[in-house]
Amino acid sequence: xxxxxxxxxxxxxxxxxxxxxxxxxxxxxxxxxxxxxxxxxxxxxxxxxxxxxxxxxxxxxxxxxxxxxxxxxxxxxxxxxxxxxxxxxxxxxxxxxxxxxxxxxxxxxxxxxxxxxxxxxxxxxxxxxxxxxxxxxxxxxxxxxxxxxxxxxxxxxxxxxxxxxxxxxxxxxxxxxxxxxxxxxxxxxxxxxxxxxxxxxxxxxxxxxxxxxxxxxxxxxxxxxxxxxxxxxxxxxxxxxxxxxxxxxxxxxxxxxxxxxxxxxxxxxxxxxxxxxxxxxxxxxxxxxxxxxxxxxxxxxxxxxxxxxxxxxxxxxxxxxxxxxxxxxxxxxxxxxxxxxxxxxxxxxxxxxxxxxxxxxxxxxxxxxxxxxx
Numbered sequence: 001x002x003x004x005x006x007x008x009x010x011x012x013x014x015x016x017x018x019x020x021x022x023x024x025x026x027x028x029x030x031x032x033x034x035x036x037x038x039x040x041x042x043x044x045x046x047x048x049x050x051x052x053x054x055x056x057x058x059x060x061x062x063x064x065x066x067x068x069x070x071x072x073x074x075x076x077x078x079x080x081x082x083x084x085x086x087x088x089x090x091x092x093x094x095x096x097x098x099x100x101x102x103x104x105x106x107x108x109x110x111x112x113x114x115x116x117x118x119x120x121x122x123x124x125x126x127x128x129x130x131x132x133x134x135x136x137x138x139x140x141x142x143x144x145x146x147x148x149x150x151x152x153x154x155x156x157x158x159x160x161x162x163x164x165x166x167x168x169x170x171x172x173x174x175x176x177x178x179x180x181x182x183x184x185x186x187x188x189x190x191x192x193x194x195x196x197x198x199x200x201x202x203x204x205x206x207x208x209x210x211x212x213x214x215x216x217x218x219x220x221x222x223x224x225x226x227x228x229x230x231x232x233x234x235x236x237x238x239x240x241x242x243x244x245x246x247x248x249x250x251x252x253x254x255x256x257x258x259x260x261x262x263x264x265x266x267x268x269x270x271x272x273x274x275x276x277x278x279x280x281x282x283x284x285x286x287x288x289x290x291x292x293x294x295x296x297x298x299x300x301x302x303x304x305x306x307x308x309x310x311x312x313x314x315x316x317x318x319x320x321x322x323x324x325x326x327x328x329x330x331x332x333x334x335x336x337x338x339x340x341x342x343x344x345x346x347x348x349x350x351x352x353x354x355x356x357x358x359x360x361x362x363x364x365x366x367x368x369x370x371x372x373x374x
Contacts, residue, residue, distance in 0.1 A: 049065070203226070
């Protein structure tokens with residue numbers, strides 16, 4: 001990678017870091033730091049049939065598809081045995097969906113359809129009405145509609161052309177919610193706020209901010225990732241108002257010191273308050289060159305016609321070593337990653353050199369942060 005481009009990416013990463021730090025100092029809403037206990041998605045799953053395939057569905061070896069078709073036709077007063085159903089235009093599929101919290105009946109969700117038989121492609125197919133169940137076995141949504149497949153497969157006479165995975169498709173807004181999932185945010189008069197990134201300092205700050213904003217001692221930290229809030233509102237509307245006011249409170253979260261290095265792109269990003277102790281770094285470069293020349297030894301005419309004297313190839317090897325000057329950098333205590341990057345820039349360090357230097361500083365105990373190399 002060109003060093004100018006690499007250092008420009010370093011500068012860009014520093015600008016983004018400065019912006020992130022300024023935003024963190026301004027405070028973040030509590031609702032952006034986590035969620036209330038009870039606010040969660042629900043996974044749904046169902047078994048169904050996709051019809052309308054142009055001969056790319058399940059073969060006669062897929063007995064579950066034949067049995068499912070026979071059972072489906074009985075609902076329409078058509079009695080056929082499984083052995084009498086033989087169509088490559090049908091495929092057995094599993095249907096999955098992710099149901100967000102607090103959805104009421106009539107709301108729509110996206111569904112994903114995947115083949116579980118030997119169908120070659122679901123392109124052009126349509127999913128028949130499929131009930132989607134939760135972990136408790138209850139039906140929470142119904143899915144139906146034409147599939148959107150981001151690929152294809154065509155084969156003829158042993159030749160095949162395929163793009164992506166044609167046995168997986170989606171139906172945007174293809175699921176209709178039939179019943180809401182029971183959700184409760186208040187248990188035993190308490191609401192619990194769960195931090196997305198558990199941290200004891202942030203948990204304490206959230207509790208203090210809530211008590212200071214509401215003027216009452218309602219919140220208390222219950223650990224690194226949980227804050228308990230006493231909800232003494234007499235009605236559901238009062239609870240909703242209380243939680244809404246809590247979500248809007250701004251808190252400055254505590255950040256873990258971390259340095260992330262991407263060796264492929266040459267990007268270095270430091271998060272949190274990353275500080276360095278006093279350290280000296282010496283950067284050297286030793287180049288060793290090995291060159292081999294092959295010389296041909298030709299016998300002279302004096303050898304006459306002797307068969308024991310022949311032409312020979314003689315290798316001659318030269319080994320040279322060249323060591324460039326060893327520039328050094330000195331960093332005082334309380335230096336930052338920006339100071340280190342600027343110093344490495346002055347000695348024209350490459351991305352690999354930067355990673356090696358950071359690893360060495362971390363091993364020496366002068367880098368007080370977690371080093372993540374991608």
